[in-house]
Ligand SMILES: Nc1ncnc2c1ncn2[C@@H]1O[C@H](COP(=O)(O)OP(=O)(O)OP(=O)(O)O)[C@@H](O)[C@H]1O
């Protein structure tokens with residue numbers, strides 16, 4: 001059986017399970033389940049704290065894991081990112097009370113509160129900043145109000161938590177994160193390797209299915225080159241003759257985010273019966 005770690009709670013948990021379901025894997029029905037065997041796919045899912053997942057994967061006891069890129073870096077574990085999953089996006093930033101610092105260079109001698117000591121220590125060392133770090137489990141924004149630190153370093157998604165605490169970000173983002181699939185560097189899952197590759201192919205299929213739509217339309221043969229320039233497809237569009245002399249039917253995948261603009265441009269070009277349909281699953 002292929003053994004895969006999935007976040008058991010927190011920001012990544014629901015989206016990770018939803019994506020695995022879309023990829024055709026069984027997922028736990030209750031948040032308290034710690035292990036789920038999917039016999040049809042010969043996969044065993046272990047629901048673990050996202051912070052611990054890189055440690056398990058680097059130990060070799062689990063073949064693959066889903067965690068955050070920032071948590072992978074934070075762990076310092078011997079594991080590497082093999083696929084970015086596009087959800088759980090965040091930036092990692094420093095913040096202070098307005099006026100306390102203009103730049104990270106001003107942090108010398110200050111104390112930084114964070115739940116991500118590994119990332120902060122690495123960044124301070126690389127930037128030559130002499131600051132102390134105090135580890136807190138969460139709600140680090142409050143550390144400033146309570147005088148435990150003058151700087152916080154934390155995950156920022158919408159920025160609401162920082163705003164509510166009256167803090168402002170300082171310097172460039174330390175890192176940008178999203179959910180990722182990780183495995184041991186150079187690892188070959190042995191007898192499970194084919195299953196591991198199939199797992200990654202399925203997740204890539206879900207990502208592509210979400211990012212693209214299928215577009216069909218009819219256009220005059222003389223407009224085909226212009227139309228194909230708008231809808232080149234991933235390799236090349238399918239072009240079929242229509243019963244009407246001088247017209248063709250075209251089918252191509254287009255990026256979902258650009259679908260409306262492409263439909264407008266095709267219409268201007270003279271294309272008609274322009275339809276888009278969702279892609280539920282794919283293998284490229
Ligand atoms: N708003 C957010 N808050 C925290 N983490 C977030 C957020 N958005 C995305 N993430 C990502 O989720 C991962 C952290 O998840 P984790 O479960 O450890 O913390 P959490 O979501 O704050 O949950 P909890 O506070 O219950 O521990 C990181 O990869 C982080 O970048």
Ligand SMILES: O=P(O)(O)OC[C@H]1O[C@H](OP(=O)(O)OP(=O)(O)O)[C@H](O)[C@@H]1O
Pocket residue numbers: 137138139140141154155156157158159160161162
């Ligand atoms: O930019 P935002 O959208 O506000 O999200 C970021 C905040 O959310 C998380 O806290 P969480 O609610 O998980 O509480 P915690 O600090 O106790 O983990 C994180 O630690 C930030 O505080």
Ligand SMILES: [Mg+2]
Pocket residue numbers: 138
């Ligand atoms: Mg949290």
